[in-house]
Amino acid sequence: MATMEREKLLEVKNLKKHFKVDRKAVLKAVDDVSFDIYKGETLGLVGESGCGKSTTGRTIIRLYEATDGEVLYEGKNVHGKKSARELKEFNRKMQMIFQDPYASLNPRMTVKDIIAEGIDIHRLAKNSKERNERVYELLETVGLNKDHANRYPHEFSGGQRQRIGIARALAVDPDFIIADEPISALDVSIQAQVVNLLMKLQKERGLTYLFIAHDLSMVKHISDRVGVMYLGNLVELAGSDELYEEPLHPYTQALLSAIPVPDPEVERSRERIILEGDLPSPINPPSGCRFRTRCPHAMDVCARVNPKWQEAREGHWVACHLYDQEFNKEGK
Template identity: 70%
Template sequence: MMSNSRKKLVEISNLKKYFKLDRHNTVKAVDGLNFDIYKGETFGLVGESGCGKSTAGRTILRLYQATDGEVLFKGEKVHEKKSKHELKVFNQRMQMIFQDPYASLNPRMTVIDIIAEGLDIHGLSNSRKERIQKVNELLETVGLNREHGNRYPYEFSGGQRQRIGIARALAVNPEFIVADEPISALDVSIQAQVVNLLKKLQKEQELTYLFIAHDLSMVRHISDRVGVMYLGNMAEVATSRELYKNPLHPYTKVLLSAVPIPDPKLERTRKRIEVKGEMPSPIDPPSGCVFRTRCPLANDVCAKEKPIFQEVKQDHWVACHMYDDRYRTEFNK
């Protein structure tokens, strides 16, 4: 859970990541994100496929070099030039759990070698005996048996492979982990087990997570705060409880209206919010507010000016002209 001291661990300022396709076309995958992640919390990042959330996670970890903007980890600039030693230290403190447990594990390596790779790189074991002992402890930590160490990835189920991926991330004792849709490739019956494991590990090892997902119900279960992304931009950030109880941005309301309710009576009677068309291309995003082409409330000002991402109540941030004092009257006509 989030620490009461609310000490910032990661600070993201105007983060941009563009991919140049050719002389004329550039994909604006991440286009100016601003948010903080506090030590000990889980920050959930949600949005439709293609909104840029996975790219944001990889850019925060420097797996992609940022096009513009800044990421601070414990006050240190992530994307400034670093020596090999500085990069090594930095990479030990920040790790990633990947989406696909089938593609992220080397099929030619045993589980021991996969998990111990970080130990070897960072010199965290002094002997072969200590190396095996640490791997065995990690296997047990994630709910696997010591005997699994000599096997290969193809011998495991998807849920077991993801546990191996989690053990690999934990091996170097990180402080911050980006979990990039870690449950989306798993059976529904296994998803809750993996999420509960992540929560248990967070409590035991004082970890901080950026949890990327498109399943809003699961994000609600694990996250202290939630950020909603749309077409490379942050639409809204609030505590998990506040966001689900009182969403402000029209896009957040659309997403939440599509989440199934367990009660059949309530599910039949509730009103779903419909939106027009598909998400525009990040190669040619709309002018002004990027959601305006699908927003049921959009008016002229939305096309002319990009909304400011601002705090409209305590710990509740939104990028929408409806909540800007300069344009509020435009939406009340």
């Protein structure tokens, strides 16, 4: 992997996001997560519901204030006090695509006004003619046409709406897009349309993506590198081929083996690692390694010590005592 020489676009350092549930309990949705995103790549973020992957995305784009840690975009901190001008500048560089194509478009606005929202806020068009032209151009970019501009969201299918959401994000010419489960609400054949569109746009515009999803096969398809989250922690991060071929963390292994493959022959002969039990509550997570309650390889040390986030191989990061020289004397 030639990732080392590439330019870092976004650095996430020890990011924490805690939510107060009531006076005593704190939900640690994201707890000490660090990773970098390089220019022009797609970083996939996978995990099951409640693992904090969406919260991570939303905290990066400032929809949530970070509890601790920092997010650096081109070396500049994203969080903290900012002037209105700085904020606007930042809003143009980083955009987001949302999960639910039904809830992510205002039902009372026409498609034209929805797409032009960014243009209006940042005053990117001098007059309404220019504004219209920009909107038509964006509609064409995402495979729709200007006949659609004056219609309302409820007239469109899920896939079409999702493309309108993409057009809205593109309107401000961002460099970095966070895609928060953009395809999980769509049908299989439509998912492929949206993923192809995202990949085409990346090629044409040199976009960088953070692609959040729970569908591992789609994430592998679109991502250069993939991070796996479990209960607010990042447990493994590696190039997507490497991660799928040689997963190191027991959770990643279980997750990969759990995906049903659309191939009956493979399914019949496959040995699955079936994880026992359910996800523990993130309000009161297990001590030490959070995965230890379901881990088939759990050791004594796992309950006592938090596993270190370390580079087990070049470009392959993992947080597990099995790969820590200090604790793994028994070998394995």
